[in-house]
Amino acid sequence: MEQILRNRRAIVLLVGPALLVYSGVVLLPIVWSLVYTFFEGNVIGGFHFVGLQNYRQLLSDAAFWQALVFTLKYAVTVTAGQILLGLLLALLYVFYLRRASALVRTLVFFPVVLPTVAVAQLFAKIFAIAPQYGLVNAGLALLHLDGWIQAWLGQGSTAFWVLALMDIWRAMGFYAVLLYAGLVEIPAELIEAARVDGASGLRLVWHVILPLLLPILLSALIFSINGTLKVFDSILALTGGGPGQATTPLTLYMFNTAFSYGQYGYGSTLAMALAVLSLIVTIMIFGSARRDVA
Amino acid sequence: MMRSDVAARSSRPAPAPVFTRVARWSPRSRSQRQPRRRRLSWLWRLPVRLLLLLLLTIEIYPLIWLLLSSFKEDAEFSLRPLWALPAGLHWQNYVEAWTTGNIGLYFLNSVLTVFPALALILALSVPAGFALEVMRWRGRNLVLLLFLAGIMVPLQILLLPLFTIYFHLDLIDTRWALIITYTGFGLPLTVFLMAGYFKAIPRELLEAAILDGAGLVQLFLRVAVPLVSNGLVTVALVQFFFLWNDLLFSLTFISNDQLRTIQTGLLNFTGQYGQVAWGPTFAAVSLAVFPTLLLYLLLNQRVIKGLTAGALKG
Known part of the structure; x- marks a missing residue:
C-alpha cells in the first residue's frame, strides 16, 4: 500500500x-x-531600468492619491453595507423565516451570479436621465419631486452612491447566506441559556450571537473588503471611472496607465500598491480581531 | 468578550423583551409558544412582512422590468410610463441584438473559451487534488500552500506580464490567450477545493481498495473520482460563473470584435447603438442575464454552497 x-x-x-x-x-x-516596477516602457517600445523612479512617482502622483482615497472610501462603504445588510438578512432568515427561508435565501442570493456588465447596464437604465428618464427619475417625476431629478451617474457624488448601491445589491444575499450558515451552527442550547438568563432582542444579538459569530464574520469581512478594494467590472461598466476621474479606483487607474498610456512599469507599481494595500487591510482585520478576542 | 455577560445577566432582573420573536430561537421551541404571544405576534409580524415585501421587490423587480422592457418598441419608452407593460411582444429587439448586435457571436465566443478552460481546469486539478490529499510525499503541504497563495492575488498583478508573454507568443487576440489564463487562474481555488473533497473520503475505503489489489490508476479513476463527483460538479459550477462573468482578462487580451466574449461585447453594446435604442439593449442584457439565471434556478443550492465554500476557503 x-x-x-x-x-x-x-x-x-x-x-x-x-x-x-x-x-x-x-x-x-x-x-x-x-x-x-523597476522598469519603464512597454512591449512595443522595449524596457529600460529606472530604479526606484516609479515608486517616487507614485508618492507625488495626485491621480494615484485620488484613486486611493476613492478606493478606500468605496471599499469601506460597500463592505459596511454588504456585511451589515447581510447580517440583518441572516438574522431575518434564522429568527423570523426559519425553515421557510430557503426560497427567500435563494432569491436574495441570485444577483451574485449575474454578469456584472449586464447588471451595470440595467442600473444605467434605472438611473438614466437622457435620452429619457430612467425608473428613478421617472418615479421622482411622478411624485412631483422634480427638484430631486438629476443626472445620477453624471456627477461624482451621486455616481458614488449608485455604484455602492449596485454592489451592495449584488452581494448582500451572498453574505447573508455566508453568515446564515454561521448562525445555524450556533448551538440552540447556548441561545436558550442566554434567554433564560434574561438576554433578549438586541442584547442577545450583541452580547451572545455576534461574539459567537465572530470567526465567520471576520472571514466575510476579509472577503468583502478584498473584493471591494479590487472593484473593477462594476465601475468600468457603469461609469467608466467618470465623470472625469471622480469614480476611478486604483484598478481602473492601473488599467488605463498600462494599456491607454503604455506605461507598464508604473502600471505594475500601481498593481503592487493595490496588492500591498489588500494585504495590509487583511492583516489589520486579523490583528484587531485577535486583540478583541483576547 | 462574552465571558461575563451571560453570567452577569443571571443576577439581574430580566429586562423586558425587546423582540419577542427573536427570543424564540429554534423551531423546537415552537411548542412552548404561549397564546398571549400569538396575539402579539400578528402586530409584530406586519412590519417584518412589509420589510420582506420591500426586500423581494428590490431584488426581483429590476429583472422583471428588464424582461418587460426588452419587449417594448422604442417609441414606448418615451410615450408611455417606464413601468407600463409592453404593448406587444416586440421580438424584433432580440433579433436585432442577436444578429446586428453580434450577441450571438459573443455568446459563441464565450462558450468556446469558457468550456475548454473549464475542461482543462478539471483535468488538471482533480489529479492534483488527489496527489495532494491521498498520496504521501514530502512537500505536500508546501505545494498546497503555494496553490492557496494564488487565491487572493489581485488579477491586476498578472495582467502586464501575461500580456507580454502572449504578445511574444503571438497569442494576443486569440482564444488561446483566454483559455490559458482562465485555466491558470481557476486552478488554485479548484485544486484547493478538490483536495478538500478527497480529504473527506474515509481513508479505510481507499486502503481496502488497495488491499483488494487496485492499482493507482484504478484507485484514482474507479474509487476516488466517483466518490468526489458531487464536489466536482460544484466546483465546475463555481468556476463556470467566475469565467463566464470575466471582464478584465477578455478586455485585456482581446481587441478583435469577432472574438469578443459576451461581457466585453455587452460592454460595448451601448456604444454601437448610442443610448437611443433601449429596446435592443434591454434584449441584449436579457440574453446575457437569463441563461445564467436559469442555470442558477435549476441548481441553486449547489451554486450557493459552492460559492460560499470558495469564500470561506479564500
Missing part, C-alpha cells in the same frame, strides 16, 4: 501539470510584475 501511495513518478504526473500551468500563469507573473 505504502508503495502505491508513495510512487514518485505518479505524484509528479498527477500534480506536475497543474503546478506547471499555475506557476506559468500566476506565480511567474507575480514575480515578473515586481521586476517591472
Whole structure:
C-alpha cells in the first residue's frame, strides 16, 4: 500500500501539470510584475531600468492619491453595507423565516451570479436621465419631486452612491447566506441559556450571537473588503471611472496607465500598491480581531 | 468578550423583551409558544412582512422590468410610463441584438473559451487534488500552500506580464490567450477545493481498495473520482460563473470584435447603438442575464454552497 501511495513518478504526473500551468500563469507573473516596477516602457517600445523612479512617482502622483482615497472610501462603504445588510438578512432568515427561508435565501442570493456588465447596464437604465428618464427619475417625476431629478451617474457624488448601491445589491444575499450558515451552527442550547438568563432582542444579538459569530464574520469581512478594494467590472461598466476621474479606483487607474498610456512599469507599481494595500487591510482585520478576542 | 455577560445577566432582573420573536430561537421551541404571544405576534409580524415585501421587490423587480422592457418598441419608452407593460411582444429587439448586435457571436465566443478552460481546469486539478490529499510525499503541504497563495492575488498583478508573454507568443487576440489564463487562474481555488473533497473520503475505503489489489490508476479513476463527483460538479459550477462573468482578462487580451466574449461585447453594446435604442439593449442584457439565471434556478443550492465554500476557503 505504502508503495502505491508513495510512487514518485505518479505524484509528479498527477500534480506536475497543474503546478506547471499555475506557476506559468500566476506565480511567474507575480514575480515578473515586481521586476517591472523597476522598469519603464512597454512591449512595443522595449524596457529600460529606472530604479526606484516609479515608486517616487507614485508618492507625488495626485491621480494615484485620488484613486486611493476613492478606493478606500468605496471599499469601506460597500463592505459596511454588504456585511451589515447581510447580517440583518441572516438574522431575518434564522429568527423570523426559519425553515421557510430557503426560497427567500435563494432569491436574495441570485444577483451574485449575474454578469456584472449586464447588471451595470440595467442600473444605467434605472438611473438614466437622457435620452429619457430612467425608473428613478421617472418615479421622482411622478411624485412631483422634480427638484430631486438629476443626472445620477453624471456627477461624482451621486455616481458614488449608485455604484455602492449596485454592489451592495449584488452581494448582500451572498453574505447573508455566508453568515446564515454561521448562525445555524450556533448551538440552540447556548441561545436558550442566554434567554433564560434574561438576554433578549438586541442584547442577545450583541452580547451572545455576534461574539459567537465572530470567526465567520471576520472571514466575510476579509472577503468583502478584498473584493471591494479590487472593484473593477462594476465601475468600468457603469461609469467608466467618470465623470472625469471622480469614480476611478486604483484598478481602473492601473488599467488605463498600462494599456491607454503604455506605461507598464508604473502600471505594475500601481498593481503592487493595490496588492500591498489588500494585504495590509487583511492583516489589520486579523490583528484587531485577535486583540478583541483576547 | 462574552465571558461575563451571560453570567452577569443571571443576577439581574430580566429586562423586558425587546423582540419577542427573536427570543424564540429554534423551531423546537415552537411548542412552548404561549397564546398571549400569538396575539402579539400578528402586530409584530406586519412590519417584518412589509420589510420582506420591500426586500423581494428590490431584488426581483429590476429583472422583471428588464424582461418587460426588452419587449417594448422604442417609441414606448418615451410615450408611455417606464413601468407600463409592453404593448406587444416586440421580438424584433432580440433579433436585432442577436444578429446586428453580434450577441450571438459573443455568446459563441464565450462558450468556446469558457468550456475548454473549464475542461482543462478539471483535468488538471482533480489529479492534483488527489496527489495532494491521498498520496504521501514530502512537500505536500508546501505545494498546497503555494496553490492557496494564488487565491487572493489581485488579477491586476498578472495582467502586464501575461500580456507580454502572449504578445511574444503571438497569442494576443486569440482564444488561446483566454483559455490559458482562465485555466491558470481557476486552478488554485479548484485544486484547493478538490483536495478538500478527497480529504473527506474515509481513508479505510481507499486502503481496502488497495488491499483488494487496485492499482493507482484504478484507485484514482474507479474509487476516488466517483466518490468526489458531487464536489466536482460544484466546483465546475463555481468556476463556470467566475469565467463566464470575466471582464478584465477578455478586455485585456482581446481587441478583435469577432472574438469578443459576451461581457466585453455587452460592454460595448451601448456604444454601437448610442443610448437611443433601449429596446435592443434591454434584449441584449436579457440574453446575457437569463441563461445564467436559469442555470442558477435549476441548481441553486449547489451554486450557493459552492460559492460560499470558495469564500470561506479564500
